[in-house]
Each structure stands twice: as C-alpha cells, then as structure tokens.
Amino acid sequence: MDNKMYFGGVEGGATHSNMVICDNTGRVVGRAEGPGTNQWALGMEECTKRIIAMVQAAREDAGIPNDRILDSLGLTLSGCGPESSNSELAARVKEKDSKIGIIYVGSDTEGSLFTGAPEGGMVLIAGTGSNGLLRTSDGKQYGCGGWGHMLGDEGSAYWIAHRAVKKAFDQMDGLRPSPHPIHNVWEAIREHFNIQKQDDLLRHAYKDFDKSRYAGLTAKLSELAFQGDALSCHLFAEAGSAIAAHIMALAPKATGKVRIVCVGSVWKSWEVLKPGVLKELTDQKLNLELEFVRLRVSSAMGAAWIAAKQANYVLPRDDTIFCDVLYTYRGKDNLNVTNCLNGENGSIGDSKVNGRHFEDGQLCGCDNCAFAAGVIGYVSFKEKIYAATVINDLKGRREKYNFIADVVAVSAPAVVYIEIKDGRRVDLFSGRPITLSNGSGFIVKEDGLILTNAHVVVNKPNSIVSVKLMDGSTHTGIVEDVDLKSDLATLRIPVNGLPTMKLGSSADIKPGEWVVAMGSPLSLSNTVTAGVVSSTQRASEELGLRGKDMVYIQTDAPITFGNSGGPLVNLDGEAIGINSMKVTSGISFAIPIDYVKEFLAKRKTKPPQVSKRYLGITMLTLSPNILMELRLRNPEMPTDIEHGILVWKVIIGSPAYNGGLQPGDIVTHINGKPVHSASDIYMMLENSSGSLRIDVVRGRQRITLSVTPEIHS
Missing domain, CATH: 3.30.420.40 (ATPase, nucleotide binding domain)
Known part of the structure; x- marks a missing residue:
C-alpha cells in the first residue's frame, strides 16, 4: 500500500x-x-x-x-x-x-x-452582511458585523450602487446636493438599467427588483472612477472608509503585523477603494502593520x-x-501623511495621480502618498454651505409619492374587524360576553361573504362571531366554510350591497415588490403596515407546517395578531394574499391568493372541526430556517434549542392562558417527550388525559407549566 x-x-x-x-x-x-x-x-x-x-x-x-x-x-x-x-x-x-x-x-x-492567513490574521468581507473576523496567533477569534443585508452590507457592490442612485436622484430632485457633478454617474445608471428618466427606475426598485442586477451598476462606476470621475471616486472612497471601520473595530485585539484577506468583488477596484481605506486608518491613527491580500x-x-x-x-x-498582495500599510510610516491630507489651514490642494486630474482638489499631492482625501463622505466647507440652504421646491411630493395612502383609500372599505366572544361567560361589570380573541377579514362578495383565516374563527368552543364594518355597524357572523389544511374560512353577515376587495394574482409577484398588510386589530379600523415581499415560494414544509401542501408569501410588512385574516394588498389595490402570521420582526407570512381562489371555487358548507381537547393556542413549528432567523433577531435565545413550537397566539380565557403560556414562548417538551412539530401537540392532546406538563423557553429562562385542556364535544 x-x-x-x-x-x-x-x-x-x-x-x-x-x-x-x-x-x-x-x-x-x-x-x-x-x-x-x-x-x-x-x-x-x-x-x-x-x-x-x-x-x-x-x-x-x-x-x-x-x-x-x-x-x-x-x-x-x-x-x-x-x-x-x-x-x-x-x-x-x-x-x-x-x-x-x-x-x-x-x-x-x-x-x-x-x-x-493560516497562522492568524483577519478576513474582511465586503458583501451581503459585510464583516470582519480576526484570528490571533494564539487561536482566539473575534468578529464584527455580519448581520445580513437587513442590518448592513457596508462597502459592498450593492451598497455603492444604491448610494450612487441616491446621490444622483437627490441632486435632480433638489433634495440634497451631490458633492460632485452627477452627469457621468447618471449616464451610467441610464445605460445599466436601460431607462430614460427617473420614473423608469421605479420598477427596478419594486416589482422587478433584483439585488444582484442592481449591484452590477458598480462595475460601471468602477470604470468611471478609474477614468477620474469625481463622484465615482467619492463613492468608492466612502466604501473604503466603511470597510476599514471593521478593521478599526478589531484592531485593539491585534498585535504585530496583520494579514488581511480581502473577500468580495469590490476588492477588484482596490486602487479606488484605497483612498478611503487609508484615510480611515490614518484618521484613527492606527499603529499596526497591515498586509492586504486577495485570494x-x-x-x-x-x-x-x-x-x-x-x-x-x-x-x-x-x-x-x-x-496576491494588494498593499502594505506600515503603521507609523503611514501616519506622517495625515497632515498633508488637509493642506495648510485645512484646505486640500489640487493634484493628479497616474496622470489623471481629479477636480475640486480631492487628491493629496505629496510624494509619500497618492490617495484621495476629500472624496470621503465627511462634511466639507462647501457641503456646510449647501446644508444651510433652504429648499422650497418640495410642494406636491405628498400627492405624487403617497402610493401607500392610495392603496389604503381603495382597499380599506372592504376590511372588517372580527371579534370572537365566549357564549358561556360574561364580564362581571358590563354583563356582556367575554372577548376571547380578535382578527380581521375582508369582504369578497356584496352579499356579505367575508374571507379570513380559519384559526381566527375555529377551535373556540361556544363562541359567538361578531363582525364590525368600516361604517361602525356590528353584525353577528355565521361561519360557513372552513379548511384547516389551508387555514382559510368564510363567514357571512346578513347585509347586502357591501364594498368588496378585488382579488389579484399571486403567481406573478416578485421579491422586492411593495405590499400593504391591512387589518383591524383591537377594533382599530384600517390599521396599515407596509413592506416588501421577501420570498414568494416559502414552502410549508420549510416552515415546519406539515400537511399544508402549499407555499407562503414571506414579507417584512409586520402582520400583527389583529391583522391576521386581513388582506395583503399590492400597489394596484388587489389582494394577493391573506395575512396569516408574524414570527418575529421582519418575518411575516401570508397565504397566496391563488390558493384562496381555489378554496372559494370548491367550498362546501361544513361545520368547523375542533379538537376534543382544547388548548387555545396558535402555533408554528420551529424549522431550521425559522430557528436561524429567530437567533439572528434575538441574541438572548439559547443556542441549544433545536426543536419545538413557537406559541404565536394565546386565546384569552383558554386553558393555555390560564396555565400561564404566553405569545413568544417556545414549547420544547410535553410530559417529558420532545416536541418537534405542531402535529406532536395535537397527538398528545388526543392521546392523553388530565393536565399536561409543558417545558417552555421564555427569553433566557426555562420554566415548566401545568396546563389542563378543556374537553368539549
């Protein structure tokens, strides 16, 4: 051998x-x-x-x-x-x-x-979730950044492209002056997106938004920067400064010479990033030797x-x-250039680098350094003058750009407030039935047919359904059709001639498209939240919702408890989904309207089905994807949780409510047995008697609760 x-x-x-x-x-x-x-x-x-x-x-x-x-x-x-x-x-x-x-x-x-850097060094990633990771020679690791595009991708190609468009548009709108002429950058934007005027870019920002395509603009901006365009140089220097901030965050943990491994496509433009990187390091007086390399x-x-x-x-x-070694920064040797960056009395001299002229005196002309100083996004004297200028030509913008308000005006009359009351118990003071829960719905037929979530109106024994319209009138509703598998239900009120919601299509929606989540939580009519579609194909199995056999729309528009059952509306005023649940900030789900159309076409009158043992919670299985997103948004969440269900909603007065369960609790075990999915809860309810011993994670705490389910026919 x-x-x-x-x-x-x-x-x-x-x-x-x-x-x-x-x-x-x-x-x-x-x-x-x-x-x-x-x-x-x-x-x-x-x-x-x-x-x-x-x-x-x-x-x-x-x-x-x-x-x-x-x-x-x-x-x-x-x-x-x-x-x-x-x-x-x-x-x-x-x-x-x-x-x-x-x-x-x-x-x-x-x-x-x-x-x-196998013997220790730093990785500096400029991309989605820009971050730095330092590994010292003794094997210790320290990091900063890396929280995904929702919290920052500073210095990435998309970050640069986004700022380029923003600066050009702000200049054209008279909103905020650009630090340098925008002509070349605006031409690059027009060419890249194949547009003629500002309004043409809206579809790329909404319906046809593609982050990678947007980021592709940066390649053209890099070409402009190397040709000497002042605004493009400014943008790349800002990016370099933002990236270098990660170095400064980790520098106190480093000693000696540090190799920095530069990861991300923008590092191909090192020569125009370098001015911002070096100015950040010298301004912060970093006294370390750094070797920048690319793999x-x-x-x-x-x-x-x-x-x-x-x-x-x-x-x-x-x-x-x-x-490949890009550059070596030599600590004290680099610090001696700081004074020459600003010139005498804080002014910046006019100079050339590699034969290219950079206007407004953006480059230091000394022999020791040839990098941009004034191109970073720091406030110059000229910018201070601009900032003091009052702009009075904004009139008419509210009417022109209030597209969310336009959607609400068209759609709100069809949204209703649904309240579920307990027919067996009354409030001691008012004598009225106790409210168990509430939700929303929307009218789909003039004769009083209302669409909502099944979990809003079922699994609540002896309940009375009350529906409040936008005009303030209240009517008793009768549940007609229920499909627990798709979480859809219809109810009807005895009223004719009602305003209806137009049903759109969920087949052609795209990530990045603007949507509006509407509802009437806590009897507050026409409560509105807005956001974009995060994903159009979030499978039920991926969310741990077994047996659903459907996909969900994921959106960052907050869907509150009371918004559940209300419409998710596009900018044409059409319902493209039914608000279903909010897992945590930035993660909400809606049932696509195409499933709703199938449900309405096949609906048959049948009584709501409820479990014989009633617990009184709405829950979500914690799949690996949901666990990951929860951990990103909640640093206090224990890291060893690998299964369970998230309690999304607790019905007031229910066994779960009386037993101490709260929204946001994570149930990991019942009677000592691990809980992996919502179906485990239902099986334990059907196959057990008496009280349930429920192990719960609440924030950082682990507690055990005793809950006695109700039995009903």
Whole structure:
C-alpha cells in the first residue's frame, strides 16, 4: 500500500460550492463543484446529500477508489456557526460515507481566513452582511458585523450602487446636493438599467427588483472612477472608509503585523477603494502593520488545510500561489501623511495621480502618498454651505409619492374587524360576553361573504362571531366554510350591497415588490403596515407546517395578531394574499391568493372541526430556517434549542392562558417527550388525559407549566 494521504476541503456558499482533494504534498489531485450548501436554507438532510455528491465526484476526478479513506474533510460552509448543528452535520456526513476520517465543520469566513492567513490574521468581507473576523496567533477569534443585508452590507457592490442612485436622484430632485457633478454617474445608471428618466427606475426598485442586477451598476462606476470621475471616486472612497471601520473595530485585539484577506468583488477596484481605506486608518491613527491580500485560489484549500491540521498533519503550501498582495500599510510610516491630507489651514490642494486630474482638489499631492482625501463622505466647507440652504421646491411630493395612502383609500372599505366572544361567560361589570380573541377579514362578495383565516374563527368552543364594518355597524357572523389544511374560512353577515376587495394574482409577484398588510386589530379600523415581499415560494414544509401542501408569501410588512385574516394588498389595490402570521420582526407570512381562489371555487358548507381537547393556542413549528432567523433577531435565545413550537397566539380565557403560556414562548417538551412539530401537540392532546406538563423557553429562562385542556364535544 502506498504512503499517500488525502485531505478534502469544501468551500460552501449559499448558491455555489467548490471542493478540492489534496495529497500529502499539498498538490490538488481532485476537484468538484456543486450547488449551495447552506444547511439553514436547505435543511440538514439536503445539505448532507450535496456534500456527499461532491465528495464522490472529487474522488472520481482524483482517481481515488471509493473504498480508500480520506484522511480528513474540512467543510467551511455558509451558515455554519452553532457547535451543536456543526456536530450534527459532521455526524450525518460520516454516517453517509464511512470512508471519511476526521471531519471539521466551520464557517465560510474561516475557510477564507485559513486559505489566506493560516497562522492568524483577519478576513474582511465586503458583501451581503459585510464583516470582519480576526484570528490571533494564539487561536482566539473575534468578529464584527455580519448581520445580513437587513442590518448592513457596508462597502459592498450593492451598497455603492444604491448610494450612487441616491446621490444622483437627490441632486435632480433638489433634495440634497451631490458633492460632485452627477452627469457621468447618471449616464451610467441610464445605460445599466436601460431607462430614460427617473420614473423608469421605479420598477427596478419594486416589482422587478433584483439585488444582484442592481449591484452590477458598480462595475460601471468602477470604470468611471478609474477614468477620474469625481463622484465615482467619492463613492468608492466612502466604501473604503466603511470597510476599514471593521478593521478599526478589531484592531485593539491585534498585535504585530496583520494579514488581511480581502473577500468580495469590490476588492477588484482596490486602487479606488484605497483612498478611503487609508484615510480611515490614518484618521484613527492606527499603529499596526497591515498586509492586504486577495485570494488566488478557492477557500476550499483553507478548508482542506484546517482538516489536515485536525488530523495532526500540516499541508505544505506556497503562499505566493495562494495570495496576491494588494498593499502594505506600515503603521507609523503611514501616519506622517495625515497632515498633508488637509493642506495648510485645512484646505486640500489640487493634484493628479497616474496622470489623471481629479477636480475640486480631492487628491493629496505629496510624494509619500497618492490617495484621495476629500472624496470621503465627511462634511466639507462647501457641503456646510449647501446644508444651510433652504429648499422650497418640495410642494406636491405628498400627492405624487403617497402610493401607500392610495392603496389604503381603495382597499380599506372592504376590511372588517372580527371579534370572537365566549357564549358561556360574561364580564362581571358590563354583563356582556367575554372577548376571547380578535382578527380581521375582508369582504369578497356584496352579499356579505367575508374571507379570513380559519384559526381566527375555529377551535373556540361556544363562541359567538361578531363582525364590525368600516361604517361602525356590528353584525353577528355565521361561519360557513372552513379548511384547516389551508387555514382559510368564510363567514357571512346578513347585509347586502357591501364594498368588496378585488382579488389579484399571486403567481406573478416578485421579491422586492411593495405590499400593504391591512387589518383591524383591537377594533382599530384600517390599521396599515407596509413592506416588501421577501420570498414568494416559502414552502410549508420549510416552515415546519406539515400537511399544508402549499407555499407562503414571506414579507417584512409586520402582520400583527389583529391583522391576521386581513388582506395583503399590492400597489394596484388587489389582494394577493391573506395575512396569516408574524414570527418575529421582519418575518411575516401570508397565504397566496391563488390558493384562496381555489378554496372559494370548491367550498362546501361544513361545520368547523375542533379538537376534543382544547388548548387555545396558535402555533408554528420551529424549522431550521425559522430557528436561524429567530437567533439572528434575538441574541438572548439559547443556542441549544433545536426543536419545538413557537406559541404565536394565546386565546384569552383558554386553558393555555390560564396555565400561564404566553405569545413568544417556545414549547420544547410535553410530559417529558420532545416536541418537534405542531402535529406532536395535537397527538398528545388526543392521546392523553388530565393536565399536561409543558417545558417552555421564555427569553433566557426555562420554566415548566401545568396546563389542563378543556374537553368539549
């Protein structure tokens, strides 16, 4: 048998993955490519399957028999973080392919770091969720940023493109003057989006929004910057400053010379980013030596290197092949240029770099440095003068741009408030039936037919349904049709000639499209929230809603408890969905209107079905995707939660309410048995008697509650 050793490494992104196999000399002997391997987006099973497929393909490319052991495999994947899920993924891969030795699972940032700086250094990612990660020579790691595009992608291609459009439009609108002429940038915008006037860009900002296409504008801006366009230089310098802020955040933890591995497409424009990067570092008086490098190879090489190290083997490597050095910042040597940036008395001199003239004196002309100073977004004297100028030509903007108000004016008359009252119990003071819960609905036929969620009107024994219209009148409603599988229901009130909601189509909606969630929570008529469509194809299985066999619309328009059952409306005033649930801030779901049309076409009169044991909660299964998004938005959430259901709503006066359950609680166990889905709750209700011992996570606390379900026919 030969003495060869083989070490595999996978660079796993959200949309694309690469794998390499190296022998013990460090030579790449096999490669493979595959689709994305983000376990949170795909689920653990699908992620494992894709990894195994790449391992087999790389083995075949290397000519390694399937029965030959890989000494180690490094998986540095998008979305990998919590140790518990990393361990589970490693175990699943091992289970599927027993011919793999040691398996290491880490983040994609670690892969980049160990590819470019195996002995310690920093990774600086400019992209969706721009972030920095520092690994010191003693193995400690520190990070900053990386919270996704909702909280910041500073310095990324999209960030630059967005600011370019904003500065050009603000100048043309007279809203805020651009620091430099916009002509070249505006021409680049027109050419990139194939538009003629400002209004033409609206479809790219709403219905046809495509973040990657928007970001593509930055390539044209880079060309303009290298040609000397002042505004483009300004934009890239701002980006460089924003990226360098991550360095400053981590600098207190660093010592000696630090290699910075630069990841992201904008680093291709280093020469025009550099002015902003260096000015940020010098302004902050950073006294460290930094070596900026870009990777020439896939970070799968770093994954293989880490895994080999786990197997007590150091893979040979040629650093000149792995990286290109962009620039070396030498601490104190760079600090002596700070004074010359501002010139005498704070003014900036006019100069040239590489033969190109930059107007308004944006470049330092000294021999020690040739980088932009005034191009960063700091307030200059000229900007202060502009800021003091009063702009009086904004009249008419409210009428022109209030598109949300226009949608509300058309749609609001058809939205109703639904209140569920307990027919058995009355309020001691008013003598009226106690209100159990409330929700919303909307009128779909003039003869009083109203559409809402099934969970709004069913599973509440002895209930009375009260419907309040926009004109203030209140009517008793009768539930006609219920489909618990799709969570849809209709009820009818004895009124004719009512305003109706026009039903649109959910087949052609696109991510980024503006939508309005309407409802009447707590009897507050016409409560409105707005946002955009985040996803049009969020499968029920992905949300852990087993047996639904449908997809949901995900939106960042907040859907409150009372908005549930109300319409999700597009800018044409058409209902494209029914508001269903809000999981947390920025994550809400609606039932597509095309399912609703099928339900209305097939509806048959049948009584609402309720469980014989009544608990009184609306719940959502915590799938891996939902768990990941909850963790991102709630740092207090314990990291070891891997299953359970989220209590979304608790009916007032119900057994759950009396037992102490609250909205936002996570139920992990009932009577000592783990809860993995909502169906587990229903089975335990049907197959048990007496009280339930419910283990709950509430914030950081773990508590146990006793709840006694009601029994009814």
